[in-house]
Amino acid sequence: xxxxxxxxxxxxxxxxxxxxxxxxxxxxxxxxxxxxxxxxxxxxxxxxxxxxxxxxxxxxxxxxxxxxxxxxxxxxxxxxxxxxxxxxxxxxxxxxxxxxxxxxxxxxxxxxxxxxxxxxxxxxxxxxxxxxxxxxxxxxxxxxxxxxxx
Numbered sequence: 001x002x003x004x005x006x007x008x009x010x011x012x013x014x015x016x017x018x019x020x021x022x023x024x025x026x027x028x029x030x031x032x033x034x035x036x037x038x039x040x041x042x043x044x045x046x047x048x049x050x051x052x053x054x055x056x057x058x059x060x061x062x063x064x065x066x067x068x069x070x071x072x073x074x075x076x077x078x079x080x081x082x083x084x085x086x087x088x089x090x091x092x093x094x095x096x097x098x099x100x101x102x103x104x105x106x107x108x109x110x111x112x113x114x115x116x117x118x119x120x121x122x123x124x125x126x127x128x129x130x131x132x133x134x135x136x137x138x139x140x141x142x143x144x145x146x147x148x149x150x
Contacts, residue, residue, distance in 0.1 A: 003031035007079065015078040016071060017088065021048045024068035025075060025111070033080040036114040039072030045105035060103040065137045066094055069127030073113040077123055077145055088146045092122065097139035107131045121145045 007015075007028040016023065025039040043060055050058040074089035103109060113127040121144050129137040 037076040039111040041109040043107045062099040073125040092142045095140040101136045
């Protein structure tokens with residue numbers, strides 16, 4: 001069952017603790033609760049990391065692309081569990097990360113994420129990052145959902 005909601009950055013800020021400059025997902029769409037969603041990030045030359053990565057040719061660091069995919073998955077899970085628990089999301093692992101094409105200012109990252117499995121509070125996702133139809137990065141990552149107790 002698809003959730004017809006499209007979450008904007010203000011709604012995402014209610015789901016995740018991240019704030020600028022570390023909030024790396026600005027829109028969430030194609031939501032299938034507890035299963036998948038697509039995050040979006042407009043990459044701007046004003047991002048603070050571009051000052052040093054790299055001054056002669058601005059490239060979005062691969063680790064931040066993976067972080068953006070993980071934030072997409074975290075927002076999906078917290079949105080899906082809304083009302084059931086107050087949750088925090090903690091990154092646990094990154095596996096099989098591959099970086100295929102550079103991401104530069106002016107690009108719109110489209111990041112579909114899909115749940116691979118869930119065991120208790122630990123969720124594992126597959127994420128991909130596209131600019132247009134070009135695959136720029138992909139990874140598997142896991143996170144723990146903590147409900148604030150214990």
